[in-house]
Amino acid sequence: MGRRVYGSEPDDPEPGPRPGHDYVELVGGPLDGMLLDVTGWPPREVVDGALLMSEHGHFGPAGRSQYVPAEPPGSGDVGRFVWRGDVP
Structure with a gap:
């Protein structure tokens, strides 16, 4: 099975990346290994x-997981977001 895209439904027959879309890999935390579709995101939002x-973070279904770029801003290599922790 290929990699799942964040936000795809569990019963989606094609939960993987789609051609023509831009993705970052989520590294660490409860979403480790998933891909996040950043197609059309303004550069500031990606940074x-x-x-x-x-649902699998520290705060359960009501919580959020924070992911930030693995590379420093301006490096030009924004291919991975790393987990920084969970927030309520």
Whole structure:
């Protein structure tokens, strides 16, 4: 089975990446190994990272997991977001 895209439904017959989309890999935390579709995100939002809903984080279904770019801003290599922790 291929890699899952964050936000795909569990019963989605094609939960993997789609052609023509841009993705970052989520590293660490409850969403480790998933891909996040950042197609069309303004560059500033990619640099800021993301707070993503996650039922498996420290705060359960109501919580969020914070992911930030693995590379420093301006490096030009934003291929991975690393987990920084969970927030309520």
